[in-house]
Amino acid sequence: ALPSAAPTAASSGRVGRMRVTHGERIVDAASGLTKLDLLRWYDAVAARMLPHLKGRPVAFLRAPQGVGHAGFFQKHAERTSIPGVTELDPALWPGHEPLLEIRTPEALLAAAQMNVIEFHTWNTRAAAIATPDRMVFDLDPGEGVDFGAVRDGTLLVRTLLDELGLAAWLKTSGGKGLHVVVPIAERLGVDVVKAFARAIVAHLAQELPERFVLKSGPSNRVGRIFVDYLRNGEGATTVCAFSARARPGLGVSMPLHWDELPALRSAAQWTVADAAARLAAATADPWADYWRKRQPLAAAMKRLGFDP
Numbered sequence: 001a002l003p004s005a006a007p008t009a010a011s012s013g014r015v016g017r018m019r020v021t022h023g024e025r026i027v028d029a030a031s032g033l034t035k036l037d038l039l040r041w042y043d044a045v046a047a048r049m050l051p052h053l054k055g056r057p058v059a060f061l062r063a064p065q066g067v068g069h070a071g072f073f074q075k076h077a078e079r080t081s082i083p084g085v086t087e088l089d090p091a092l093w094p095g096h097e098p099l100l101e102i103r104t105p106e107a108l109l110a111a112a113q114m115n116v117i118e119f120h121t122w123n124t125r126a127a128a129i130a131t132p133d134r135m136v137f138d139l140d141p142g143e144g145v146d147f148g149a150v151r152d153g154t155l156l157v158r159t160l161l162d163e164l165g166l167a168a169w170l171k172t173s174g175g176k177g178l179h180v181v182v183p184i185a186e187r188l189g190v191d192v193v194k195a196f197a198r199a200i201v202a203h204l205a206q207e208l209p210e211r212f213v214l215k216s217g218p219s220n221r222v223g224r225i226f227v228d229y230l231r232n233g234e235g236a237t238t239v240c241a242f243s244a245r246a247r248p249g250l251g252v253s254m255p256l257h258w259d260e261l262p263a264l265r266s267a268a269q270w271t272v273a274d275a276a277a278r279l280a281a282a283t284a285d286p287w288a289d290y291w292r293k294r295q296p297l298a299a300a301m302k303r304l305g306f307d308p
């Protein structure tokens, strides 16, 4: 079930066991991709995407009228529940409505049928809600930063992490920048992990001020890259690996091998139109070892001179 590169004429149909309504609807005018194309992508990628979704809170970006129209970010069930989507124990996040989780291919497709385009996840598992199992560095290029500089900056982030003894994994955002993800031992509180992520970015910005900024805000980052450590805060989310983006072209957040970085042309190099073809052609999962690495941070903190 590969998504077709060309817009499909089918008005409705089945994707997996899911009956798609309004499958013909154009989700993205720029590419002509339809709701059916989007559902076929999620059907094709479900087995690879679920390990990234299972067991952790998820937030949705829903855009019933498609890309370029008002959408909404949804962290809780709210009025309409989505069949198969799990409501987590409300005690996980006191003072909020229950968080959501996607555990099955059916729930993933049901969400897409309900016009969810993007899936975003927490850095913590529901079973250990206070202790992240990953650290995320979200490279956000400012105005005037070409993609070559994004590639170079990403490699520099990797080099620093490597010097700290931390293995990291790379994915496109499906938008403008790249994401570097460090799987960590589920031991430290979210505030400590965030403070350490900030210290890593502060070090980069101090050593290479012409390339990196620590402060967010568009005016601070003109010509430079903001390495967004704020993705590591409590309740913060990052777009899930393999999620489509509600932006022109329907880019996909694609996990990559570091060897692929030098030839990467854009953070939206893979889209709903061609991402399934990449997966069908690829032999090895570039993130296969990600799941086996649970890195303690004590030694890295010491090496950076970070005192938790």
Ligand code: ATP
Binding pocket: 073, 120, 121, 138, 139, 140, 173, 174, 175, 176, 177, 178, 231, 236, 237, 238, 239, 267
């Ligand atoms: P790019 O590469 O273009 O920067 P991105 O996914 O890294 O893409 P954004 O789309 O700007 O960056 O989103 C930043 C983060 O904020 C996302 O990871 C997402 O999880 C979160 N986010 C987005 N919209 C909302 C919202 N309305 N409320 C809370 N968090 C949001």
Ligand code: MN
Binding pocket: 138, 139, 140, 173, 177, 178, 228
């Ligand atoms: Mn970003």
Ligand code: MN
Binding pocket: 138, 140, 228
């Ligand atoms: Mn960001």
